[in-house]
Amino acid sequence: MKKINPFKPHSPVPTAMFAGRLGEVDTFETALFQTKSSNPSNLLITGERGIGKSSLLTLFKPLANGEIKSPDYEKFNFITLNSIISNGTSLVTFIKLIQRNLKRELDKEETFRKIMGSTWDFVQRIKVMDSGIEKPVQTSDPDLVIDDFSYSLAETCNRICDSDKGDKAKDGIVIFIDEADNACEDLQIGYLLKATTELLQQNGCSKVMFVVAGLNEVIEKLSKSHESSLRIFTQIKVKELRPEDRHYVVDRGIEEGNRLNEEQTTVSVDAKNHISTLSEGYPHFIQQFAYSAFEANTDGEISSDDVLSGAFNPGGAIDAIGSRYYAAQYHEQIKSDEYREVLSIMAESLNSWIKKSEIRDKFTGKDQTLTDALQALTNRKIILRNPSKIGEYRLQQRGFALWIKMFGERKK
Ligand SMILES: Nc1ncnc2c1ncn2[C@@H]1O[C@H](COP(=O)(O)OP(=O)(O)OP(=O)(O)O)[C@@H](O)[C@H]1O
Ligand SMILES: [Mg+2]
Incomplete structure (x- = not known):
């Protein structure tokens, strides 16, 4: 009989299967404690694709709201709000998103049902011009919109934290913003967050915390939109487990599988070591x-062989990882086999710096092609140029390097 597979390659990990990250949890709790004590702390969570940023947010949320x-x-006992940024999220959409989520959360509790009152009415008054041809253009001054937003947020937060609410009073509001690397220029994410945190304080509110997560590019986006916006954050750089x-x-996965399925499964130590190393x-x-x-296992004990055939068979793990995360970058953004050869050579050093001369020693194409490849790959941010050493490059993501290595090997 077919078993339910407990592992989650397609979604953030459920809390019961969450591993590691003790330091990150500690930083988050300290920030919650500080915010609850009117010393607001904001976090910026960065890391490569698939390293576990969204999973970390999935764990942080129930910690903050007391689940x-x-x-x-x-x-x-914080109110928690989730938002995800897409490249089409404008300032108005973002504010509407926060308002809606806040209303939804407050409506869950009788004490807070009417608390937003007319404070957020400004949202309806924001003028957006829709020409019907291009995307809607906001015509209200962004500074005024941010000012209204901060005032309303401060008012609402102060009301729900007021001690006259007795043991119903909240610790504050935590706003999670995932995929912030998608932020478009219009959103002015750095300016928005820097100005909002300052205006909240000026409006007498010091219990709102922002937790922003995204690929490493988010750092550049934040500082491009406001030079000192990074200063409002404590940074968490998410690394390998x-x-x-x-x-x-x-x-934990096997345990969960045995809970879900009648037919039990075990896993050998060797198999676990293989998964860990791969x-x-x-x-x-x-x-x-x-x-x-x-999936590859048929006899109830997952062995090293099951791990290997599950990994390398067509349609197996490596294919799946590739098509989910890297194939587009590798096959669509890079049209030339010679450019891919450069990447394969670089992948041998994972994402450590490698000299152009070392690449040249192994490269089978012309010198000019190598120069062009390095230029094009740098422009597309697939590789980085060492700012402090001329002629050194590295792959941006270690995961991508690993995939190229494994993918190349499978082709062999
Ligand atoms: N701490 C963890 N313990 C167990 N599994 C995890 C953990 N963190 C992440 N995962 C798993 O790794 C995969 C990627 O996690 P997640 O989606 O959180 O990464 P991400 O950094 O948000 O990725 P992206 O950059 O694509 O948004 C998921 O399958 C998730 O279940
Ligand atoms: Mg994510």
């Missing part, structure tokens, strides 16, 4: 290798 108890503090955490992910600690690789090994 789960934090390890070091009593239960927190440690070997013991990788094993934990597999064990994944190099990338959470999405761990989930995918474990998922594919679970």
Whole structure:
């Protein structure tokens, strides 16, 4: 009989299967505690594609709203709001999103049902011109819109945190903003966040916390839109999971599988070591290798062979990882086989710096082609040029390098 596969390569990890990140959780809790104590702290979570940023937000949310108890503090009691930025999110859309989510959250509790009152009416008054041809253009002055937004947010937050609400009073509001690297120029994300945090304070509110997550490019976007916007954040750089955490992910998954399925499954230590080594600690690789090994298994014990055939068979883990994360970059953005050869050579050094001369030694094409390739790949941000050493380059993402290595090997 077909078993339900417990591993989650396609979605943020459920809290029960969440591994590692103790330091990150600690930083978050400290920030919650500070914010609750009127010393607002904002977090910026950055890291490569699939490293676990959204999963971290998925864990942070119940910690902040008290659905789960934090390890070091009593239960927190924040209102939490989720938002995801797309490249079409304008300032008005963003504010409407926050207003709607806030209303939805407050409507859940009798005490707060009418608390927003007319404070947010400005949202309806924001003028957006829709010519019907291009995307709608906002005509209200962004500074005024941000001012209204900050005032309304401050008012609402102060009301829900007011001690006259007794034990119903909230600790504050946490606003999660995921995929912030998508932010378009119009959103002015750096300016929006810097101005809002300052205006909140000026309006007597110090219990709102922003948690912004995105690929590393978000740093550039923030500072481009407001030079000192990075200063409002404590940064969390999400890295690979440690070997013991990788094993934990597999064990929790197997446990979950045995809860869901009548037919039980075990996993050998060797198989876990293989998943751990192949994944190099990338959470999405761990989930995918474990998922594919679970699928490849037929006898109830997942062995190293199951891991390997699940990984390398057509339609297996490596194919899946590639098509989800990297294939477009590799096949569509790069039209030339020679450029791909440059990437393969660079991938041997993963994402460490490599000299152009070292690439040239292995490259089979012409010198000019290599120069053009490095230029084009740098322009497309697939590789980086070392700002402090001339003639050194590296792949932007280690996960991409790993995939190129594995993909190349499979082709061989
Ligand atoms: N701490 C963790 N424990 C177990 N699995 C994890 C953990 N973090 C992430 N994963 C798994 O790794 C994969 C990628 O996670 P997630 O979507 O959170 O990454 P991301 O950094 O938000 O990716 P993207 O850049 O594509 O938005 C998912 O399959 C998720 O289930
Ligand atoms: Mg994500």
